[in-house]
Amino acid sequence: MSILIWITLSKYSLLHLTTKYTMYRKGLAALPNVEVLSPLVTRVLGQNPGPKTLQGTNTYLVGKYPNVVLIDTGEPDKKSYTDLLRDTVRSSNLTVKGIIITHWHPDHLGGCGTVRTLLDEMWTSGNKTMCSNHGGDCAILGDSKVPEQCNVPVFKMPHAFDSEIAPGQNMHHLHDKQLVEVSEGCTLRVLHTPGHTDDSICLHLLQENSLFSADTVLGGSSGEFSNYTHYIKSLNRLRELAPVRVYPGHGQVEDGGVVDRYLSHRQDREGQVLAALRGEESHVGVGKLTEIVYQNENLHPGLVVAAQGIVGLMLEKLRADGTAREVEDGFWVAT
Ligand SMILES: [Zn+2]
Ligand SMILES: [Zn+2]
Numbered sequence: 417m418s419i420l421i422w423i424t425l426s427k428y429s430l431l432h433l434t435t436k437y438t439m440y441r442k443g444l445a446a447l448p449n450v451e452v453l454s455p456l457v458t459r460v461l462g463q464n465p466g467p468k469t470l471q472g473t474n475t476y477l478v479g480k481y482p483n484v485v486l487i488d489t490g491e492p493d494k495k496s497y498t499d500l501l502r503d504t505v506r507s508s509n510l511t512v513k514g515i516i517i518t519h520w521h522p523d524h525l526g527g528c529g530t531v532r533t534l535l536d537e538m539w540t541s542g543n544k545t546m547c548s549n550h551g552g553d554c555a556i557l558g559d560s561k562v563p564e565q566c567n568v569p570v571f572k573m574p575h576a577f578d579s580e581i582a583p584g585q586n587m588h589h590l591h592d593k594q595l596v597e598v599s600e601g602c603t604l605r606v607l608h609t610p611g612h613t614d615d616s617i618c619l620h621l622l623q624e625n626s627l628f629s630a631d632t633v634l635g636g637s638s639g640e641f642s643n644y645t646h647y648i649k650s651l652n653r654l655r656e657l658a659p660v661r662v663y664p665g666h667g668q669v670e671d672g673g674v675v676d677r678y679l680s681h682r683q684d685r686e687g688q689v690l691a692a693l694r695g696e697e698s699h700v701g702v703g704k705l706t707e708i709v710y711q712n713e714n715l716h717p718g719l720v721v722a723a724q725g726i727v728g729l730m731l732e733k734l735r736a737d738g739t740a741r742e743v744e745d746g747f748w749v750a751t
Pocket of ligand 2: 469473521523524631665666
């Protein structure tokens, strides 16, 4: 995404104070542009590698041949991605029945318009007559409300920024626990998992007991959050599923243990914040607390603000837990 767009968006979310940290990220695995990951899952890389997006946004074609859905659409107007997607869909003779967007961030929702145009063209120029009956293939979720136009339906948890990131997309709204029957032998269950963003979803692929974790859990890198309390609740919810495999929004495929590793990393950090707070004789500011917590980690100066953002969000959770109190603006004590 261009810097201009990113700066424009940055006012919308505290996330962008916390997005650049990758404090325990080791080297990133090289990922092929297109990879068949299981009989039901193919990953198509979004062609947008970067410090925030790692190897690029992972988009997934999910379903049993020939009927699939596309999870996420990458960045806006990324021709190299839409070319790759077109070639992948054509070469495998797939029918993309719908698009599911995991959250409003532009590296997931931004490409929606372009991708939808591509898939619409493939429907009409190809051999598909799926839209001849709006009550049929369009309504893959059993939703009686379908788009006016004869085009590929898009599904997403609603969010105020949707219309700015992807104007005019006339999306169907998902809800928690909704079942998506993609094709025979392929069912996705929608899980509303706020924390990374408040509209974030994960998708549980029931036949595999695998999980599309979007940006709630990444592969080979730490996650990001805009609300720490919600984030931890969502991670605990994912852990209860005990998935055997996790397909993240960025990075390599992980085993199900990644959710536990995420939780323990966060709990360790939270414990460090509380210990630092308890180690001070009087109230202490977020800046000082951050220095204490990260003192042994050789924190890059460019990451200090992000680290302060993380500590601040953790303090909010400690306040909700009743173990910390803000005595004046930005200054805290343990209770
Ligand atoms: Zn995101
Ligand atoms: Zn992302």
